[in-house]
Amino acid sequence: MALQSLDIVRRSATTLPEPQARGAHTGQVAKLIDVTKCIGCKACQVACMEWNDLRDEVGTCTGHYDNPADLSDQSWTLMRFAEYENPDSGNLEWLIRKDGCMHCADPGCLKACPSPGAIVQYANGIVDFHEENCIGCGYCITGCPFNIPRISKKDSKAYKCTLCSDRVGVGLEPACVKTCPTGAIVFGTKDDMRQHAAERIDDLKSRGFDKAGLYDPAGVGGTHVMYVLHHADQPSLYSGLPKEPTISPAVRLWKGIAKPLGLFAMAATAAVGFLHYLRKGPSETDERDEEAARRELEKTS
Amino acid sequence: MSEMTRRQFLKLSGATLAASSLALMGFSPGEALAEVRQFKLARATETRNTCPYCSVACGVLMYSLGDGAKNARQSIFHIEGDPDHPVNRGTLCPKGAALVDFIHSDSRLKYPEYRAPGSDKWQRISWDDALDRIAGLMKADRDANFTTKNADGLTVNRWLTTGMLAASASSNEVGYLTHKVARSLGLLAFDNQARV
Numbered sequence: 001m002a003l004q005s006l007d008i009v010r011r012s013a014t015t016l017p018e019p020q021a022r023g024a025h026t027g028q029v030a031k032l033i034d035v036t037k038c039i040g041c042k043a044c045q046v047a048c049m050e051w052n053d054l055r056d057e058v059g060t061c062t063g064h065y066d067n068p069a070d071l072s073d074q075s076w077t078l079m080r081f082a083e084y085e086n087p088d089s090g091n092l093e094w095l096i097r098k099d100g101c102m103h104c105a106d107p108g109c110l111k112a113c114p115s116p117g118a119i120v121q122y123a124n125g126i127v128d129f130h131e132e133n134c135i136g137c138g139y140c141i142t143g144c145p146f147n148i149p150r151i152s153k154k155d156s157k158a159y160k161c162t163l164c165s166d167r168v169g170v171g172l173e174p175a176c177v178k179t180c181p182t183g184a185i186v187f188g189t190k191d192d193m194r195q196h197a198a199e200r201i202d203d204l205k206s207r208g209f210d211k212a213g214l215y216d217p218a219g220v221g222g223t224h225v226m227y228v229l230h231h232a233d234q235p236s237l238y239s240g241l242p243k244e245p246t247i248s249p250a251v252r253l254w255k256g257i258a259k260p261l262g263l264f265a266m267a268a269t270a271a272v273g274f275l276h277y278l279r280k281g282p283s284e285t286d287e288r289d290e291e292a293a294r295r296e297l298e299k300t301s
Numbered sequence: 302m303s304e305m306t307r308r309q310f311l312k313l314s315g316a317t318l319a320a321s322s323l324a325l326m327g328f329s330p331g332e333a334l335a336e337v338r339q340f341k342l343a344r345a346t347e348t349r350n351t352c353p354y355c356s357v358a359c360g361v362l363m364y365s366l367g368d369g370a371k372n373a374r375q376s377i378f379h380i381e382g383d384p385d386h387p388v389n390r391g392t393l394c395p396k397g398a399a400l401v402d403f404i405h406s407d408s409r410l411k412y413p414e415y416r417a418p419g420s421d422k423w424q425r426i427s428w429d430d431a432l433d434r435i436a437g438l439m440k441a442d443r444d445a446n447f448t449t450k451n452a453d454g455l456t457v458n459r460w461l462t463t464g465m466l467a468a469s470a471s472s473n474e475v476g477y478l479t480h481k482v483a484r485s486l487g488l489l490a491f492d493n494q495a496r497v
Binding site for chain 1: 308315318319321337338339340341343379380381382384389391392393394395397398399401402
């Protein structure tokens with residue numbers, strides 16, 4: 001059961017982690033997106049909408065192939081098309097990246113979220129939003145190094161890819177993985193996906209893509225959605241994929257130091273107040289004080 | 302609020318501070334652990350079919366409401382690729398992946414319609430009327446234009462003024478039969494699944 005386990009290992013805005021008797025002993029899950037095999041057909045976008053019962057508004061042409069133009073509460077994944085003129089080969093390369101939640105091992109959204117249980121991380125590695133606990137503050141967007149979550153205009157709650165946690169929970173692959181006609185998206189244990197990626201990278205290197213590599217950024221503890229890139233040395237070519245994504249220092253400072261310090265200050269104030277009360281007791285006034293106060297009042301009025 | 306003394310204000314502030322600190326430190330009342338969306342296909346009826354779009358003829362699985370009981374009206378609510386189908390092994394292109402909206406589309410063609418020459422309106426006709434009309438027109442055209450011999454006197458038995466486009470969601474057997482029927486009429490302009 002461990003691969004599809006939905007046991008919660010981390011919960012937003014909860015200081016004490018849930019104790020876990022069970023764990024992902026047979027490995028965590030991962031999705032591998034081989035950008036070099038993607039033809040940009042957008043079947044993954046359609047399968048995502050179909051499975052998750054989402055229908056985005058019909059948009060307008062913005063002069064490029066990205067359709068819709070950006071992620072939204074109704075579009076949890078999006079093909080981003082980039083045209084790159086390779087200065088070495090002189091070739092025009094069409095770099096198509098399936099954008100969506102990366103399911104970080106160390107999720108910035110979860111760290112930033114102030115609402116208990118609105119963002120959870122399962123034992124199998126999936127990071128999921130639970131809209132019933134979401135307060136719509138948008139901190140997850142600030143916390144996300146990949147700019148993925150979107151707030152819905154309809155219910156003011158945050159939405160993003162769930163890695164089809166409802167499918168994975170019963171032992172199926174995510175909808176986008178299943179539909180991909182070229183096999184550019186594959187799914188399995190994280191170890192298997194790393195191995196698959198290594199084979200693909202060897203193949204790419206033998207075809208002249210010397211810089212081919214795996215995108216599994218360590219700055220966020222690795223991700224459960226990984227990319228095989230032809231230009232792994234320049235991930236920003238792929239519509240601004242960050243080279244070394246990290247959780248924003250502001251979020252880390254706030255949640256890592258400022259929040260515990262603040263809590264300590266509050267607790268200390270209460271404790272000192274209580275001790276003061278124990279030692280000094282309530283502040284009493286006698287008749288002389290009252291008389292002085294009355295005179296003061298008369299003088300000013 | 303003017304009734305509140307300095308002492309009461311401090312007491313109230315202290316209580317608020319203590320309560321909010323406790324909640325912030327994770328001592329909030331236990332909430333039901335969040336649960337994922339329920340798996341929506343658990344007991345749905347699964348039916349195999351062939352994608353109706355192109356001649357690749359991918360296998361699809363259609364999931365419908367109810368378990369087939371007499372009183373449940375079936376309605377397809379999800380479609381995905383058939384992993385056991387040798388053509389696509391579970392994959393679908395964007396059109397195939399969107400089939401469920403094709404089924405429920407308002408503009409889906411559900412019965413034969415006829416537009417008279419010069420008219421801008423479609424009118425609904427019965428299947429019998431449609432088949433009779435097609436057969437009658439085919440026969441008239443074939444009688445008028447069927448060629449038995451070419452200019453050199455060679456027997457050709459062809460009918461060049463009509464073409465046929467047949468559906469893609471066909472099995473091998475249907476493709477074979479379609480082919481036989483069309484060729485036996487002498488049709489040359491003919492495309493169907495059997496070509497693939």
